[in-house]
Amino acid sequence: MPELPEVETTRRGIEPHIRHQTINDVVVRNHALRWPIPKQLRKYIRKQQIQSVDRRGKYLLLGLETGTVIIHLGMSGSLRICTANTVVEKHDHVDFIFGNKKILRLRDPRRFGAVLWTAKDPAKHKLLSSLGPEPLEDSFNSHYLFEHSRKRSASIKSLIMNSHIVVGVGNIYACESLFLAGINPKRKAGSLSPARCEKLVSAIKQVLAQSITQGGTTLRDFIRENGEPGYFAQRLFVYGKTGEPCARCGKPIKQITQQQRSTFYCPGCQH
DNA sequence: ACTTCGACCTGTTGGC
């Protein structure tokens, strides 16, 4: 479910509620996420204050006094700010209960998400240490993309969805960025000119930044910390638009499969 | 070093 804009929307939503708060208790109802939630999580983090709420790629990082809670929302995860009265539903796996009585509640029906603990610098954690640059930072630029796409036979779509190349670009925003840049998702990454790398980098930054301002994309179950959906779905040009006329050239949007994922693009304006 | 593919899960949808 959540790509970078949804995770960033969640981060911004929860930060004011939990930063500087003390974790009074932790309730884990189901440990079986993608990796087991550490048995000792409660012991590690209870009575500690949240010092920071950061994001690296699609990972949320809760900085405590002695380490960091690493949270990933997988395909179907969401975090909400609740109170003690909020009804616990079927897939509500974890509660972080704070001194101000607020509860940060993780829901994840498919359980592809993760809640992990690290006592060291989180950037050195195995899952984070080999991630590529943040797409909205200057280190992700056309020169970088050009250099890292040389001699790559994989499609440009799979390259920009590769978190070791650049983080945060999932299926929706890969499709939308390639549409804006006029690039066919099947094109071999190594065949992009410097100019087209520049176009693509700009498109990725634009799409992600605009989606963040809309609170992300809600297709089915993404919700913000306050239970509201994101509104970027109204700004999508190709994702989920199979058969509909392209907004630019009128040709029907095509749907294909790449790397076992659906790709949507306009055969008229993407080459 | 790179690419592809299976695996992990539950819930919803679309075609018959």
Place this chain on the structure above:
DNA sequence: TGCCAACAGGTCGAAG
């Protein structure tokens, strides 16, 4: 209306 295959916003790790 009901059944069931196909599919859904991710990504690791094994195999080629």
